[in-house]
Amino acid sequence: MYQFNYHKPTSVEEAQALFKAVEDGMFLAGGQTLIPTLKQRLAAPTDVIDLSGIAELSGIEVRDDRVSVGAFTRHADVADSAEIRRVLPVLSALAGQIGDGQVRNRGTLGGSVANSDPAADYPAAVVALGATVYTASRSISADDYFKDLFETALEPGEILSRIEFQCPTRAAYRKFPNPASRYATVGVLVADFSGDIRVGVTGAGPCAFRATALEEVLREQLSVEAVETVEVPDAGFNSDLHASAEYRAHLVKVMTKRAVADLLKA
Amino acid sequence: MQISLTVNGHDHTLDVPENTLLVDVIREHLKLTGTHVGCDTSQCGACTVHLDGRGVKSCTVLAAQVDGSNVTTIEGIGSTENLHPMQQAFRDCHALQCGFCTPGMIMSAIDLVENVGVQTNQEVREGLEGNICRCTGYHNIVQAVLQVARAGTDQTQEN
Numbered sequence: 116m117y118q119f120n121y122h123k124p125t126s127v128e129e130a131q132a133l134f135k136a137v138e139d140g141m142f143l144a145g146g147q148t149l150i151p152t153l154k155q156r157l158a159a160p161t162d163v164i165d166l167s168g169i170a171e172l173s174g175i176e177v178r179d180d181r182v183s184v185g186a187f188t189r190h191a192d193v194a195d196s197a198e199i200r201r202v203l204p205v206l207s208a209l210a211g212q213i214g215d216g217q218v219r220n221r222g223t224l225g226g227s228v229a230n231s232d233p234a235a236d237y238p239a240a241v242v243a244l245g246a247t248v249y250t251a252s253r254s255i256s257a258d259d260y261f262k263d264l265f266e267t268a269l270e271p272g273e274i275l276s277r278i279e280f281q282c283p284t285r286a287a288y289r290k291f292p293n294p295a296s297r298y299a300t301v302g303v304l305v306a307d308f309s310g311d312i313r314v315g316v317t318g319a320g321p322c323a324f325r326a327t328a329l330e331e332v333l334r335e336q337l338s339v340e341a342v343e344t345v346e347v348p349d350a351g352f353n354s355d356l357h358a359s360a361e362y363r364a365h366l367v368k369v370m371t372k373r374a375v376a377d378l379l380k381a
Numbered sequence: 382m383q384i385s386l387t388v389n390g391h392d393h394t395l396d397v398p399e400n401t402l403l404v405d406v407i408r409e410h411l412k413l414t415g416t417h418v419g420c421d422t423s424q425c426g427a428c429t430v431h432l433d434g435r436g437v438k439s440c441t442v443l444a445a446q447v448d449g450s451n452v453t454t455i456e457g458i459g460s461t462e463n464l465h466p467m468q469q470a471f472r473d474c475h476a477l478q479c480g481f482c483t484p485g486m487i488m489s490a491i492d493l494v495e496n497v498g499v500q501t502n503q504e505v506r507e508g509l510e511g512n513i514c515r516c517t518g519y520h521n522i523v524q525a526v527l528q529v530a531r532a533g534t535d536q537t538q539e540n
């Protein structure tokens with residue numbers, strides 16, 4: 116790890132001012148992605164700006180049919196939150212499947228969604244649950260947020276402050292975990308908003324996306340059989356030593372079927 | 382930079398470079414070498430310690446991030462004369478061979494029993510996903526954790 120200066124601001128304003136003032140700053144949340152990246156010298160910021168001292172980035176708030184989760188909320192706290200379990204159990208279940216216990220005790224929602232790893236779990240929830248991503252100055256709808264591999268709508272120096280999820284009537288998330296890291300080789304979240312179906316897919320492409328062809332068919336008929344009638348093309352899908360693009364396309368259907376089966380049981 | 386930590390009940394104030402990892406403070410500065418570094422890439426869990434009561438991989442935490450926190454390492458849970466129940470269970474069940482992964486396994490196992498409340502074989506196996514052992518084959522490790530988890534419940538049932 117290269118040497119860097121360390122800062123621990125106590126407000127978003129102060130953190131953003133620091134980012135502007137330093138030569139090459141990077142924000143640090145749970146560090147479960149950034150610290151390994153620094154160790155491998157894949158990033159060499161002159162200044163690391165720790166967001167852990169900023170109280171306004173924490174907190175879980177339930178309002179009507181929405182749940183707002185602060186960016187600095189750790190995966191374990193989302194998994195264990197009685198409030199989220201009550202109104203949006205699919206999000207707690209998803210958070211409880213991220214990595215392992217030690218990673219969940221440190222990693223945060225904001226870190227995961229800001230980073231937008233193609234195999235991260237939360238992005239599937241962001242797109243399928245019609246979420247809104249908030250920063251200090253604006254809100255970004257889920258459909259406009261994920262751009263490409265590790266690329267989001269966030270500008271350099273912009274801090275993700277919280278994410279507001281809509282609570283569906285029922286929903287289920289299923290993933291095919293990489294057996295070593297537990298990252299999603301493919302993960303699918305199917306959400307039913309009183310008949311309006313949204314399907315969020317992670318792991319398959321460069322970033323999370325909505326599977327609109329599957330959504331259309333499932334709106335007509337919400338059943339496992341209906342999934343079978345849809346062609347999922349593998350164009351643009353990721354291909355690596357863990358899975359070919361073709362296999363990932365196959366997994367999108369299998370995980371969708373499993374999620375639909377779970378959702379119908381609930 | 383200066384950081385203050387309570388480690389195994391003792392307060393320490395240290396002057397360390399900004400890029401110092403928590404595991405390096407523990408091993409190099411405080412000479413508590415029971416915490417091991419297996420992979421240094423956040424995969425193996427050999428470096429697991431308790432940070433304010435919860436298991437974390439100390440190779441993936443900066444010392445600066447945890448200034449003011451409470452850390453417990455394997456040295457802080459028991460002694461050779463007076464083993465922690467989890468250490469005793471690992472001994473009883475032959476849950477180690479070379480012992481390299483053991484400090485991390487035990488720290489994770491204590492977090493699982495005390496905070497997660499694992500009770501079944503499957504729950505223990507899932508709970509230990511962040512800890513890799515290269516020699517015992519996990520079976521005896523799972524038995525040891527279950528022995529402690531179930532002893533806790535048995536006692537409550539008896540009382």
Ligand SMILES: Cc1cc2nc3c(=O)[nH]c(=O)nc-3n(C[C@H](O)[C@H](O)[C@H](O)COP(=O)(O)OP(=O)(O)OC[C@H]3O[C@@H](n4cnc5c(N)ncnc54)[C@H](O)[C@@H]3O)c2cc1C
Pocket residue numbers: 141142143144145146147148149150166186187212213214215218221222223224225226227229230232234235236237269273274275276296297298299423424
């Ligand atoms: C062994 C292991 C297994 C894992 N398995 C999984 C898995 O199964 N599924 C999964 O989804 N993830 C997995 N992860 C990743 C984990 O969830 C990380 O916690 C997460 O990707 C990053 O969150 P963090 O809080 O640790 O962020 P950091 O590592 O601190 O930061 C990540 C990036 O986001 C930026 N950032 C952080 N917070 C903000 C913010 N509020 N605003 C703007 N930018 C910000 C940082 O600058 C940095 O570039 C795994 C990690 C490890 C080490």
Ligand code: FES
Pocket residue numbers: 417418419420421422423424425426427428429438439440441
């Ligand atoms: S040494 Fe920390 S996880 Fe392996």
Ligand code: FES
Pocket residue numbers: 476477478479480481482483513514515516517
């Ligand atoms: S006992 Fe040897 S690695 Fe686990």
